[in-house]
Amino acid sequence: MDIMVLNGDGIGPEIMDAGTKILKKLNDNFGVNINPVKYDIGARSLDQGKYKIENILEEARKYRAILKAPMGDPKLRNTGGTEIALDLILALRFDLDLYANVRPVRLLPGVSSPLIGYKSMDSINYTIIRENSEGLYSSHFGGLVLRDEVAIDNQTITRKGTERIAKFAFDLALKTEGAPKNGERSVVCTDKSNVLKSFAFFRKIFSEVSLEYKQIKPRYMYADAMAQYMILNPEELNVIVTENMFGDVLSDLGASTVGGLGFAYSANVSDSMGMFEPVHGSAPDIAGRNIANPTAMIMSTAMMLDWLGYPEYRKTIEKALFKTIEIGVKTTDMGGNASTSFFTENILNNMDQ
Structure with missing residues (x-):
């Protein structure tokens, strides 16, 4: 099964990397055949004219599930003052009729x-x-x-x-x-x-x-x-x-x-399609520093798997994540010093246990 992956802005690509590594682990070790198809789509790509919203929506309709990283940059706004990223975020929810958040x-x-x-x-x-x-x-x-x-x-x-x-x-x-x-x-x-x-x-x-x-x-x-x-x-x-x-x-x-x-993790679903995403913003102030907490992205990935009919693998991810935190591997916002990548590697290792 192909799923659409939107890399977003700021810390989006970093935490999405955590989510897709977990999907790869499930593919390689557990036989879950899910293929993430990545799109470099976010506020900046919209602002630079690389994509038009109607083309993104047309592409999105090809998939049953979308895994979306945070989007947005406070500096990128429409003439009316609203953020450019909201044009796409709300278009995905409204036009695809993802009525339940x-x-x-x-x-x-x-x-x-x-x-x-x-x-x-x-x-x-x-x-x-x-x-x-x-x-x-x-x-x-x-x-x-x-x-x-x-x-x-x-x-x-x-x-x-x-x-x-x-x-x-x-x-x-x-x-x-x-x-x-x-x-x-x-x-x-x-x-x-x-x-x-x-x-x-x-x-x-x-x-x-x-x-x-x-x-x-x-x-x-x-x-x-x-x-x-x-x-x-x-x-x-x-x-x-x-x-x-x-x-x-x-x-x-x-x-x-x-x-x-x-x-904070979430799903946006209709009766036939779902988009799964962390609730938090793109945090451009810490982008590229490998310190972002990927928990919400990982839990959104687990939520997607449950919705797609793989509840056992949601439990696998959650068990590995909980164990990682409980043994003291925590990112800075949790009071620890683990990097995004180190935190993710520990979860991947704990999935084998």
């Missing part, structure tokens, strides 16, 4: 949480499901700035979009073991329905869908209250479903509770 918030073994008393994924282990095809971010390709006096962006919430993301969240909850604290399987609808009609509509559709899932408890929380709840009671969470922008903000907050964005 899956962001696990999971405290990995050997990783410290800044929250007092939380020490393992037995205490923080939930998933944020972010609607990925509409919401406020769908205004990126529209919006209006008039005479340098007025700026307008519109939020779009549809019945179809809300129904399918709610069903996705409930179906995921069915497959989980529930919240770490009590084993309760639930989906929390997170919105601002007390303020905006679009969110009241989102909550209404969520409630309708919840009636189809008697085994799962529907819960409701405003987004600002959820931000507090994720800090004070993360062990009571199972699955959260929310709008596009709230999902972006809350998932970054969740990442901070499990060690930071270096441990």
Whole structure:
């Protein structure tokens, strides 16, 4: 199986190298026949005119899975002020209809949480499901700035979009073991329905869908209250479903509770196609220094394998990664001194054990 690999910007090629080395190890030693087809695509290649977005999308449609490194450079912006990289990132999500953004918030073994008393994924282990095809971010390709006096962006919430993301969240909850604290399987609808009609509509559709899932408890929380709840009671969470922008903000907050964005991995999926990527940025300030933490890229690779039908190899990767961290091989952001390449080599070696 061929998969599309987008090398991205900044630290992107370095951490992608870790992901593709793991795929090669699986090919050579475990018989997993996955061929990464690499494309040097990111904000810089777009800015230099090497690729057009419509050509990238046409190429992407040839693949079932895309493995994507971080993209972006704050210096490369459109005339309206938005980053060039977002043109491609959002085009991939919107045009390929990758409507479900899956962001696990999971405290990995050997990783410290800044929250007092939380020490393992037995205490923080939930998933944020972010609607990925509409919401406020769908205004990126529209919006209006008039005479340098007025700026307008519109939020779009549809019945179809809300129904399918709610069903996705409930179906995921069915497959989980529930919240770490009590084993309760639930989906929390997170919105601002007390303020905006679009969110009241989102909550209404969520409630309708919840009636189809008697085994799962529907819960409701405003987004600002959820931000507090994720800090004070993360062990009571199972699955959260929310709008596009709230999902972006809350998932970054969740990442901070499990060690930071270096441990934040994700999937963007439709019913037939998936794109897998770390949540963090391209960190151009440390690019080329071989010090970036590749954990999120590696976990995104494992997530892709699970989605493609190889759950056993996701477990193989995770076991090797966890062992590497637990024996004290850590990158600088974890409090260690391991380089990106040394950290990766240890994971590859631990895959044999």
